[in-house]
Amino acid sequence: MNWGGAKVIAEVVVDIKNKAVNKVFDYTVPEELAHLIQPGVRVLVPFGPRTIMGFVISLKEQTELQNLRPIKELIDVVPVLNDELRELGMSLSEETGSTMIQCFEAMIPNAMRAKYKKKLLCLSDTLSPNLASLFQNSRVIDYEQIPANLLKEVKQAIEHKQVELIYEVKDQLGKKMIKYIALVDRNLDLSSFNRAAKQKQVLEYLIAQPNPVLKSQLMDELQVTHAIMKTLVDKSVIKEIEVEAYRDPYADVVHQQSKALKLNQEQQVAVTTVAHACEENACDIFLLHGITGSGKTEVYLQMIENVLVKGQQAIMLVPEIALTPQIAGRFKSRFQNKVAVLHSALSMGEKYDEWRKILKQEVQIVVGARSAIFAPFKDIGIIIIDEEHEATYKQEEAPRYHAIEVAKQRAITHRCPVVLGSATPSLESFARAQKGVYRLLTLSKRAVSTAKLPTVKLIDMRQHSTVSDQMILSDVLQEAIAKRLERQEQVVLLLNRRGYSNFMQCRECGEVVNCPNCDVSLTYHKPNQKLKCHYCGFESFILRRCPSCQSEELRFFGLGTQKVEEYLQDQFRGARIMRMDVDTTSKKGSHQELIAAFERKEADILIGTQMVGKGLDFPDVTLVGVLAADLMLHLSDFKAAERTFQLLTQVAGRAGRHELEGEVLIQTYSPEHYVMKCVVEQNYHAFYVEEMKMRRRFGYPPYYYLASVMISSEEYNDLIMACDKVNQYLRNQLGHSCIIVGPTMPYVGRINQRFRMYFMIKYKQEPRLRAILSQLLMYFQEGSVSLSLDFFPNQFN
Template structure:
């Protein structure tokens, strides 16, 4: 048997399959997608089996694989095929794509251990090898040790029979969670006799035995030890004593780590759908039933009930024995969405997002592979969940930039979902109140099916929006954080015991520290950007490379003590709120307050339980949150993202304002929105005021057409970075010259740049970029392949060259 292997070297020279011979002892256990150890040059490397055959085109003598790391594949044939497509389409190395699909548990250093689940069966099946086997106290074997003694086929049979299992144990970290169980070894009569004999001696032991007798036969099988101790009212020391006497046996049982263990669940049932919801549901349901690959754009205003449509569609897919994936853009959205899914589906739901520990992700992945979870909810990487029979993929808030991977491989979850839905012949639903222009334009020309939901579930109108001109506030020298009207509205809501959401898309206390004597601004020594003042930590921090330093007492340039902070951040606004409204309870949500695991859920739960009056945060609070008593939304500074050097700046700002405006008026209380801006007449502000996505779409499309930007043109960003400024600059001009020389006569290719990156230096690397705009993807394919091929040699010279198709990040 011969296998095609992708080896673990992200380099152009080895970005292909290599054939290896499979020794006879492993031929019965080799599968597509498993990881193997192979000799490569003088090294032993990890590799992925992506093909199997009986012949090879290689004329020389094939090397043999030297190890099999898995007995169960973590990548099904579909994902293997998908990896080949993505590698070619993204100009990425295939090994990088394969590793992006897997949970981190399978990427890091590990040791492989075989755990014996059934010692009696194990001894029976390995009787002829008994003299060579030594059982340790934990009844486990190092993988290499057991494989040196037993044939591979026998190991495979024992795994299938669940006699043993292979555990991937991260060094210094337990991989499989185990909890102790207690099992009685006495029968009912013997236990009763001991109770009578003991009398008043050992009262706690008698108490435990009496508990078991009272609950016979329910407790007679093994039960969680801690649960027994709690219910019987005895200590673990008492339990240890009865184990020592041989009355009970302590066992350990492997359990999955449950990321939802602390979540309160209240089962819900499907609600009656409103007419617009029913139309959308039936259209997608028909596609699921007919196994038709069709992409739907569900454009529904905030509060129109898109989530209920999602839930009923997933229920329909599950009734047909099919799986479903629901993607959400932000970890902060996941708690509420996961709660709604698990309340509707009591079992079979897996959660995958960056807030889980490495071990929790691994356990969720195993549940999916074993078919124990058929509904997957999570962020971007969840689109790779190895579900065998997909009936539906849903991408909520499809316009969000977080669906695009920022580093290599730079895939977009929507493109992966389109491919997988075509593979399974099932529908894809893209949901949003403010779809991306690319998605909406495809619906306009009929490539996607447009479904609209223009009414809120509670039949209430969208909240009125008032634009506040902050230039007038500056003239009057009032507080630059809050206008008088916003302060008055906040006070009014606090008196009514209602809740408030305030958005400021900039964390920290102040944007920068300025010397009033000489004008010096404290900058990051590694990046060409000013440091942000964080008052709580008493630090100056760089939000690009995470450089930190203490706040200087004197100006580094002129030694003056007249240093002053300028600009706004969430920390400073929170402090101002405490000064203005000392009795108000404020929750601040940004990257600084939500770094610890579970903080998103904890803070949102506090707000949901009305333990806080004001929720202040960055864009993470703008989407997907549903709190009935929120009657006021205030945007502190709507211009934060409006003037960025990004052709999508207007679109992103409009989407953000529309989304945060939708957080109010969702229940029986009417809502109101105040947007503070220094550009009140800007078209984005005016369309946001009217909640008019349609007019915004057509206006923005005209601007894109004039500028030759997506969706009228494809775009590719080529970036070069190096610690040597001259080398980076020389390389980017060399790339442009090569492309231009081969495409000079082609008017369908536009080249912008080279130019410095918006932040010219980040973490001591100088950045230059080149933007290609073109109508035909095949036009630049060969040139981009050449750049990818040369990138390894460039890397050896200290140059990082990257290719990003349809870039969403320019800073």
């Protein structure tokens, strides 16, 4: 950048997450950095007495401000945020009421926020003499070793892809290096090695190769030992070259190349319609409503194929990829190394490596969870969001963004379509499709043409005696399982509650053992004999006496997956049972192993939480049982019915996806509820119509938009006083068209020692809403009280 000697001023967003400093600060750029700095790089700047990180937003020549302080150091040489993402970050900050710095940080991998060391990696053998001298001894050097007068040359070399700036991330895997072997002098005289046959063989091999050779490969092929290699290195006839390798989470997995499957007519229409939109650069939003097993993934694959042919890129979001390794595998099989995968089960270093492939445009597709929506692609041709109704697309901490909303914004910039797919679309999305805001595509048949939808039956648990404290399996379900075991078919059971028992109660005085930090009961985990809080992570050993009356009559109540596993083991001797919940899948790769083992039929029954409902495809599952279908139904949450319908439909969809016929048995205490009836009929439309009536009656989305203000404090009195002030402010400021509900105590009134209250704001149109709520953060966030805004609230617990 040539500034003709004029002073360069950088506009910087600094790393302070306080709403009051959510603005851009000006800094001067010292002369030695002026030629290196670019918008989108991170810098170190003085702020008060401290030195902090910041993002450079733009450069300019003039400012009205006086006494600017200079930037101290550049962290990046290549921008980590391109023009599009910087603008997106700014508007996301407005949309979500978060600070700009929170938005920018959400767009880059965690590794770049962690402790790291900057290094320079040599990629080419034809560097200028100055640079070549840096890499005399190693292919990687510390960035600090570069003399200041060479920085400009280094930057040019980075641009020409001769060297690369990398961050050495300290995670459990460490940095992964690959060793190559090269000859020191190609005109070597081999005669002196006549009496060392093995050594000579190595040298002849190397002479025959134009390039350095992978050390492990050479040793394998020639069957030589480390000692022989070392002798040659010591004699200075060969040298070892170390190169950093990407940590590839899928390195050990062989993905057999898959070919496009033949589509049925509905699938073909979906692919062609979206291809037309791509052709016309239309940023249309499609809702792909396809029943479970209707072959949505194949449709996504072919939509993406069409985009790749044009040389464009694709973003594919899946709810939580740790839950859907099968999908990631299908993308890898079809597109091989054109795919980067980003998900929470990867180590920090692996994620960083995958992200770099995207930044350098070395891949064309990213498959990932929510944050992959910020993939720094430059020419996006399509954005697909699978299971669009899932709550995981909304981030529940600042910045509280919704990936679908971000997708729509990026689609406008890139002039490309967005495809939202689901068997059970969110009410909001389906209502938009009905109104023609979204374009509806329907898949009404199962992709395996002989496969039928399973039969679904309700089991009324009210008719079963409750004398024996808890009825786990009704006779009907018990017999159905036995039948499958006999026929060597597989069973999936859903109980959406982990642990062994969900509360411990005193039989003398009725006291329930609660978490000391939260207003919820502690759950008993049998394998490690502990009581755990699922909200704050608190753990304690099992109590022997009631904390209130000292009685020893403490008993466990309620049902969790661990207890059901034990019960099944007892009922079906010899059956092989597998459990899938947060506790059995927390280890890296363990979830994938569980699924693979069940696929290989190493177990007969899979019992698990909602995880078992997610996108899994097991050909031999012919029975799905739901143990307590009402668990979520009666929560005081406007989405309770919708979530229950979605979960039950999804899990029912695991049965009979292939040749064998499927059956679904649902145990419930509310068989008359419209959710249960619609699940039995597998009728999304009927559910939609009923649920829309409820939403209209109680004024919920899609009839109103929602925003929430959550207020929390360790001091109950401070919380109440803050609520009063906020209440007054909201009612004074917001127009009459807004409905303000609250202050209300959420389902869990205290989490992690903080008391909580919230306001819900229902609105149809209030252009000043975001500004008014942003002001709240500035005015009422004092002392122990903290406020958070949510413009896409999903839950109020």
